[in-house]
Amino acid sequence: MSPFLAEWWDLRDLGNLVGAILEWISERGAPDWVTYVLSGIVGIVAVLLWAILSQLAFIWIERRVLGRMQVRLGPNRVGPWGILQPLADALKVLAKEMVTPRNADRVLYWLAPILVVVPAILVLAVFPFSPGMVVADLNVGVLYIVAVTSTATIAVFMAGWSSSNKYSLLGAMRSVAMLISYEVVQVLALLAVPVFTGSMRLGDVVAWQDNYNAWLVFLQPLGLLAFIIASAVEVNRSPSDIAEAESEIVAGYHTEYGGIRWGMFQLAEYVAGFAVAATIVTLWLGGWTLWGLEEWVPGWLIFLAKLYGTFFLFIWMRGTLPRIRIDQLMGFAWKFLLPLMLLNVLLAGLEKVVWTETGASAGLVLPAFAVLNFALTAALIVGWGAIAGGLSPRMRAKRPLLVREVGGIYYQPLP
Amino acid sequence: MEDVGSVVAFWALAVVTLGAALVTALVRDLVRAVVALVVSFLGVAGLFVLLSADFLGVAQALIYAGAIPVLIVFAIVLTPRAARDNAETGMRWPALVLAGALAGLVIAVAVATDWGDGAREGFRETASAIGEALLNRYVLPFEVASVLLLAAMLGAIVLVRED
Numbered sequence: 001m002s003p004f005l006a007e008w009w010d011l012r013d014l015g016n017l018v019g020a021i022l023e024w025i026s027e028r029g030a031p032d033w034v035t036y037v038l039s040g041i042v043g044i045v046a047v048l049l050w051a052i053l054s055q056l057a058f059i060w061i062e063r064r065v066l067g068r069m070q071v072r073l074g075p076n077r078v079g080p081w082g083i084l085q086p087l088a089d090a091l092k093v094l095a096k097e098m099v100t101p102r103n104a105d106r107v108l109y110w111l112a113p114i115l116v117v118v119p120a121i122l123v124l125a126v127f128p129f130s131p132g133m134v135v136a137d138l139n140v141g142v143l144y145i146v147a148v149t150s151t152a153t154i155a156v157f158m159a160g161w162s163s164s165n166k167y168s169l170l171g172a173m174r175s176v177a178m179l180i181s182y183e184v185v186q187v188l189a190l191l192a193v194p195v196f197t198g199s200m201r202l203g204d205v206v207a208w209q210d211n212y213n214a215w216l217v218f219l220q221p222l223g224l225l226a227f228i229i230a231s232a233v234e235v236n237r238s239p240s241d242i243a244e245a246e247s248e249i250v251a252g253y254h255t256e257y258g259g260i261r262w263g264m265f266q267l268a269e270y271v272a273g274f275a276v277a278a279t280i281v282t283l284w285l286g287g288w289t290l291w292g293l294e295e296w297v298p299g300w301l302i303f304l305a306k307l308y309g310t311f312f313l314f315i316w317m318r319g320t321l322p323r324i325r326i327d328q329l330m331g332f333a334w335k336f337l338l339p340l341m342l343l344n345v346l347l348a349g350l351e352k353v354v355w356t357e358t359g360a361s362a363g364l365v366l367p368a369f370a371v372l373n374f375a376l377t378a379a380l381i382v383g384w385g386a387i388a389g390g391l392s393p394r395m396r397a398k399r400p401l402l403v404r405e406v407g408g409i410y411y412q413p414l415p
Numbered sequence: 416m417e418d419v420g421s422v423v424a425f426w427a428l429a430v431v432t433l434g435a436a437l438v439t440a441l442v443r444d445l446v447r448a449v450v451a452l453v454v455s456f457l458g459v460a461g462l463f464v465l466l467s468a469d470f471l472g473v474a475q476a477l478i479y480a481g482a483i484p485v486l487i488v489f490a491i492v493l494t495p496r497a498a499r500d501n502a503e504t505g506m507r508w509p510a511l512v513l514a515g516a517l518a519g520l521v522i523a524v525a526v527a528t529d530w531g532d533g534a535r536e537g538f539r540e541t542a543s544a545i546g547e548a549l550l551n552r553y554v555l556p557f558e559v560a561s562v563l564l565l566a567a568m569l570g571a572i573v574l575v576r577e578d
Binding site: 111157173 | 420446447449469473477480481484489
């Protein structure tokens with residue numbers, strides 16, 4: 001079935017090379033736990049190196065591309081075309097003094113930048129870059145992605161709270177509110193994928209798409225759209241970067257951070273961006289497969305090409321769209337995306353039942369579902385947009401019942 | 416649990432879980448208490464994974480390390496008297512009694528259980544097994560829990576409804 005030879009020189013899957021080296025070591029009499037630990041270390045170091053190198057590259061690419069999109073030059077002084085700018089930035093960040101505010105909660109202030117990086121890196125463990133290139137192919141992979149990224153919320157809040165700065169706290173509260181709202185959307189969008197594939201293991205999801213020659217984007221266009229929007233919110237990128245909107249609240253939850261601590265927040269943001277791009281590629285865009293081309297081109301190159309393309313989409317969105325107000329952003333999650341996602345899960349379940357009950361062949365059923373789902377997606381977005389657009393809230397808030405009954409600080413709205 | 420790795424992992428996770436729980440109860444600062452609580456929950460998630468209950472472990476991390484602390488954080492930030500921190504209140508003794516009763520119940524169940532079953536092979540795929548159980552045998556408790564959560568959501572909306 002697999003086109004891959006299990007020889008070390010088959011560089012279409014670098015896992016073969018690592019496997020051959022480990023086998024060589026264990027033949028020399030090393031105990032099992034040594035090879036076990038070594039394979040883990042090799043995987044972790046490789047993923048970390050990849051993440052950091054990609055980040056360095058994309059700092060430059062993003063700034064140059066944004067410059068081009070906004071009709072300005074972008075950094076072009078350090079090295080040819082400014083290509084050494086990320087290195088200069090990194091050196092500056094490393095060399096800067098780390099200031100701690102006097103009133104800061106020192107323990108939490110010190111811990112937050114470390115804790116915010118951990119989930120961003122942990123989540124990279126489950127993505128199959130190629131059939132053999134995965135650190136841990138968990139059988140609850142899809143759920144693992146959501147679970148690990150959701151733990152970053154509390155680290156962001158720690159950063160904002162411990163800085164003892166009103167802008168930091170505002171940014172942290174915005175971030176927390178956004179994250180929990182869009183997490184619901186994200187989970188529901190992801191839920192429709194295992195409904196089709198019957199497995200939450202990412203390797204199986206890719207294999208399913210390879211097997212039926214059907215990327216899930218054709219079956220789940222609405223889910224992918226919602227996931228892209230929710231992911232842009234999760235990784236704090238424009239148009240939804242209100243948690244660090246520099247024109248409103250300085251830099252949000254990391255206002256008081258400087259030097260390498262600030263660098264940790266940037267690292268976490270970028271790596272989380274790569275992680276959501278990898279999620280999109282693995283679950284909706286066929287992972288390392290490309291309709292047979294993976295037999296000639298290394299699968300990890302295809303995966304990386306798709307991943308960088310998806311990440312470019314986020315840069316594009318950042319360069320194009322204006323920032324959204326917080327009430328618009330929250331209302332969009334709860335009133336627009338959430339009902340559509342619930343419908344989407346129901347549809348996916350119905351289609352799966354129709355497929356299994358009628359026993360129709362995949363070649364007949366899947367194209368029909370694809371056409372149906374694209375039509376439904378367009379109809380739902382336009383239709384629900386028309387309905388929800390008529391339900392815009394009154395702009396002047398009244399006194400909520402709870403505040404009236406229990407009391408509490410309440411400011412009269414301006415006339 | 417014969418192999419060394421599992422034993423070491425169990426004791427490390429147990430120490431982390433209980434230590435973090437102690438910190439949660441003893442530390443003065445409320446936000447630090449929340450952070451310690453998250454660590455404790457993550458320790459429990461690790462114990463689930465050690466028992467080859469992977470789905471339960473990940474769900475524990477998702478709900479108790481991702482969602483519940485956010486809820487608590489909102490409660491802290493929106494409570495007018497949160498500034499007095501983790502001080503002594505009149506609820507101290509009832510809370511102690513309740514915690515003691517709960518611990519007693521858990522210990523009683525643990526002692527009464529026949530742990531001979533524990534020697535059997537772990538589940539290969541717990542996610543599908545849990546799904547089957549929830550939608551077949553335990554569908555009534557599942558639905559009751561759903562209705563309870565829906566009622567809680569409606570209650571929250573009623574509380575903050577405008578005049």
